[in-house]
Amino acid sequence: MSIAALNKVEMKPKEYKSDVSVVWCPGCGHHGILNGIYRALSELGIDPDNMMSISGIGCSSRTPYFIKSYKMHTLHGRAGPVATGAQLAQPDQCVMVTGGDGDGFSIGGGHMPHMARKNVNLTYVLFDNGIYGLTKGQYSPTSRPEMTAYTTPYGGPDEPMNPLLYMLTYGATYVAQGFAGKPKICAELIKGALEHKGFSYVNIFSQCPSFNKIDTVQYYRDLVAEIPEDHDPGDFGSAMEIARGLSEGKAPMGLLYQTSKPTLDEKLAEIVTKVGGHKDYDLNKIVDLYRP
């Protein structure tokens, strides 16, 4: 986003809480991520009037209700393109999408490559709990192999996907991963994502104590490993290597990759400049092109 264009405000993390009560189950990792979001917003001093918080459908897609901001609660899988339109309409605003692994990578999976490669200037925080929670426990694109769940009583037939590898390949210009059990790291990564100009993606592991009985807090604690301090986030090859870590039984935590590229709104503004466009353009000139 373009922090510089916004009025900074002095607000404590808890002052970003809206008056809608949080509906998630006790012990759900999403509480930790939400706290990380509040903290990141506070540290950046984002004015809630200048923020759009947009989501699709799922447990994590309820997040906008709990944040003071302008917001949209849209359809399953469609938060990305809705946010793209909103961002292009108001390029100076802070735009954040929150959603789950099913919303983002299953039904909404067709939109992810395009937000990333077009470098839409928004932040996508994906709450990855490896399960469909709101529909009470079906396996998801990030569920572990052979997971027994609501519609997979004999174990799931699919291989899980690795969101980090996808987002790096798609061309995201900021790729990070966190764990809900480490809210400070979450806050840092989300803050970095919100500050980043371009498409920033933060994958955050989040335990679902109600429906995903295997990916427990302890499982994630053992799984995640902080990215070594000497990793250069500008090194794409190294980022890909680290992202592959999950296949070796470890999941990286931290900032994998960050680069600077023109954003979609900047590219579109360039087109307007190229044709000398302005609000008061004489439309008769367009009509006249169609005279016989």
Next chain:
Amino acid sequence: MAKKDLIIRIGGEGGEGVVSAGDFIAAACARAGLEVYTFKTFPAEIKGGYCMYQVRTSAERVYNQGDTFDVFCAFNGEAYELNKHLLIPGSVFVYDGPGGDFEPEIPEGVTAYPIPMTKTAQALKSKRSKNMVALGALSTLFNISEATLKEVLTDKFKNKGEEILNFNLGAFDEGKKLAEAIEKVDTFRVADPKEPKDVIIISGNDACGMGAILGGLDFFSAYPITPATEIAKFVATHIPKKAGTLLQAEDEIASIAQVMGASYAGKKCMTATSGPGLALMAELLGMSSMSETPLMLVDVQRGGPSTGMPTKHEQSDLFLAIHGSHGDAERIVLSVEDVNDCINMTVEALNLAEEYQCPVILLSDGSLAFSTQTVPAPKPENFTIVNRKKWDGQGEYKRYELTDDNISPMCDPGTPGGQHIATGLEHTEKGAPCWDLHNRDLQMDKRFNKLRPVVNTYKPVEVDGEGEADLGVIAWGSTIGVVREAVDRMRAEGMKVKGFYPKLMWPMPVEQYEAFAKTCKKILVPEVNYLGQLSHFIRAETSISPISYPICQGLPFTPAQVIEKSKEVI
């Protein structure tokens, strides 16, 4: 009735210059102050295949493509084969010969003029000049002003350099010479030039794009689909000039989702698609209705279902446009009659979306998409632009506030104190999720009741004719233009017929339908779809029992078809 118009059809292989020859004739006629209505068919293939371009021109207004051609010009044997059954006594046949790829049999009563187009083009060492040879011949044979045609050609080719321009004019002159050597025995001729009018000549798709620009559009997102893509091309070319945005999305769902996001963020937005794309967008239409987010889309209908006949004409998305979504998702549906409507009603549709904060669908169709027509040059300053009702900043802001007119003020992101949620969940006035029974009733009523006034505030349905009639013909979309002429011709024969031409398809102006039907003994509804979709809505929503007359072969009606059916049922 003396014949006032002339219909020239050119057929040939795609890539042979059929379309450009047709465009040049249309432009020359329009420049000469005549009215023009063109009609084209082309294959779904990328290259080659049969391609047809028909120009109907008259000193008076032309409402449709006509019954059939007066003059047929065949560039090749395939075009001849496909059209020879239409070579009826009295018609004229201009063809590539001798030296073409076919030897036609000339039916009794048909006047034939062979013009060696291919041979002449070969002698000029350029196959591509075949259409110029044909153009020169047609100009001489049928009184298409040579001076005006040459002006049009000069304007077209001058940027490509003197050499190319002179070469084309030379080929034109060769065709002219060939025609001059022929003794003309028919009486067909294009009307003499008149005082040039203040017109433009433009296709339906380009006209929708122009309407969008004139209507104050800020943001357009679309996904390519036949036969709607030219709208996006027009907007892509011109919207940056007024600092607006066009985006090509990854699919139709994304395009309408982007439109919804941009609309929420305060912009005037639209998309354009065809039936398959509209089907994909259906879920977002439900969300637009529920979240009361203004959203406008043009659906250029084509032959369905599925991939169907993608380059062919059909009016078969009325069901989808009116009810296509989940739950009860109210919206406004309009349909255009002609290219002039494509301009004006795109502006109106954008206005209605802003005024009523709901989805507005504008239905066009495959024959209008590519039909170029002369229309009065629009005056940008004459259009009324409506913008959404905005919050005045006073008191507490409630996005879904219950108001007298059921329309709640909107508030752009960035406005101090106006934070709110646009949501697809059922909600309270403040937007909080709510399943309370009473609240549900209030919000459902609000979303439906806010649209009720449209039937009275939108322009009344045009009634063609007065008093009592033996037959009333109800038509929608581009079929209206066909029915106008059919009704006119039947009246001239002494028949008592009337026409009724709705453009607001939904909500349905039921009282106007009823009032019209009361003056007619029978009601006939011709439409280009299999089920008789408008007839279905008339039966469902009114007390009228119409005679449905659906055709579904990929072509628009002709006036003769409507007249024949009318005589049969009357």
